Amino acid sequence: MSKSAEAFRTISEAATELDVPQHVLRFWESKFGQIRPMKRGGGRRYYRPSDIELLRGVRSLLYDEGYTIKGVQKLFREHGVKYVGDVGRRVTTGDAPPPLDPPPPRPTVSPPSSKDPTRARRLTDILDRLRATKDDLDAAITESTKAQGGD
Numbered sequence: 001m002s003k004s005a006e007a008f009r010t011i012s013e014a015a016t017e018l019d020v021p022q023h024v025l026r027f028w029e030s031k032f033g034q035i036r037p038m039k040r041g042g043g044r045r046y047y048r049p050s051d052i053e054l055l056r057g058v059r060s061l062l063y064d065e066g067y068t069i070k071g072v073q074k075l076f077r078e079h080g081v082k083y084v085g086d087v088g089r090r091v092t093t094g095d096a097p098p099p100l101d102p103p104p105p106r107p108t109v110s111p112p113s114s115k116d117p118t119r120a121r122r123l124t125d126i127l128d129r130l131r132a133t134k135d136d137l138d139a140a141i142t143e144s145t146k147a148q149g150g151d
Helices: 011-018 022-031 049-064 069-093 117-147
Strands: 038-040 044-047
Touching (some): 011 044, 044 049
Antiparallel strands (some): 038 044
8 A cells, every 4th residue: 555645754665756775865865954854763764745845856956957966956045945846846747847047146246446455456466376376277287187198
């Protein structure tokens, strides 16, 4: 007899339903703080239907859509739990994933004020050092590639 859609799932049942090993679910919990199954005595996990939808969304984004862990974390940050849960629900129904809203605009940094020449000079010095470091890294990468027989 199978459980109803509203029933809580153990980690074993959730892993079977999502076709992933149990350790993957535990790993995802460590990487995505939004996944929080109920824990009972002895640390036993119970996944609510909303947890299963969220896990299904994470699974789809990682395995089907080709996102990385960092990419899914960014989706959580920029679009929220609801978006990832919607992906999971749509996997169940066979619908297309929800469209992404553009992320909120990043705050702009105004250029240093000409009224503070010391600050402007310090920032210019930092920028020059960063550019020099980038050039050094580029040269090291090129040298490493040549030493390995590339190019």
